[in-house]
Amino acid sequence: APAFLKFIYEEEGLDALITQGNYGRTGELFLLKNDTRPSRTHQFNLGIRQTVGSMVLGAAYRGLRGYNIFSWYCATPHPEHGYCGGAGNLQGLSQNYGVILGTVEGRTWYDAVDLTAEKPYSQQSRWGFTLSYTMADAQRKGMDFFTLDFPMVSPENWPKVDQPVEKHRVVASGIVGLPYDFKVSTLVQVGSGVRYNTRDEVNGWGPRPVQVGW
Numbered sequence: 001a002p003a004f005l006k007f008i009y010e011e012e013g014l015d016a017l018i019t020q021g022n023y024g025r026t027g028e029l030f031l032l033k034n035d036t037r038p039s040r041t042h043q044f045n046l047g048i049r050q051t052v053g054s055m056v057l058g059a060a061y062r063g064l065r066g067y068n069i070f071s072w073y074c075a076t077p078h079p080e081h082g083y084c085g086g087a088g089n090l091q092g093l094s095q096n097y098g099v100i101l102g103t104v105e106g107r108t109w110y111d112a113v114d115l116t117a118e119k120p121y122s123q124q125s126r127w128g129f130t131l132s133y134t135m136a137d138a139q140r141k142g143m144d145f146f147t148l149d150f151p152m153v154s155p156e157n158w159p160k161v162d163q164p165v166e167k168h169r170v171v172a173s174g175i176v177g178l179p180y181d182f183k184v185s186t187l188v189q190v191g192s193g194v195r196y197n198t199r200d201e202v203n204g205w206g207p208r209p210v211q212v213g214w
Helices: 011-020
Strands: 028-031 040-052 055-074 098-119 127-141 160-162 168-177 183-191 198-200 211-213
Touching: none
Parallel strands: 028 098
Antiparallel strands: 040 055, 055 098, 098 127, 127 160, 127 168, 168 183, 198 211
């Protein structure tokens, strides 16, 4: 493989790349620690269901925690435009290319609460319904894979930011028995929708002037 595709972290390997002067056409050097841990997610649920008369009520909590989320970030951003450029004093590298480091400091959080109510259909009552409500929230530390287009902060200080997730959702269904053994049913789903990201480029384009939000 070409030298610039070899993701290394050992000092001797880095010195070899410097000696060869082969950093690829992009002028970027990717460095990855040998002990980089794989990503993992822990999921847990806790709930209760109770019959009250002809109704069945339920409540549940769902949680997910993601660890070791991998990202590339710029070790030496350019002082003016913020792109990866200029190696500074890192291992004596020149100012003509950027150093990009791999990190598993990224984290993810997801929490949801589900409330349900159900009346089963029976031949005696000849009607039934189900109703469920979900409230959810999600955050993330670090971005997907590359974090090069945002203000450069060391991974351990990355902020915990909200993620686009539908906050509220209601699902309802009903069934009614009619004469001659006919039945009519319906299903309704209503949600608050998923937010989308915005970019404010009034002050110009690039990692420094662009303002990104939800």
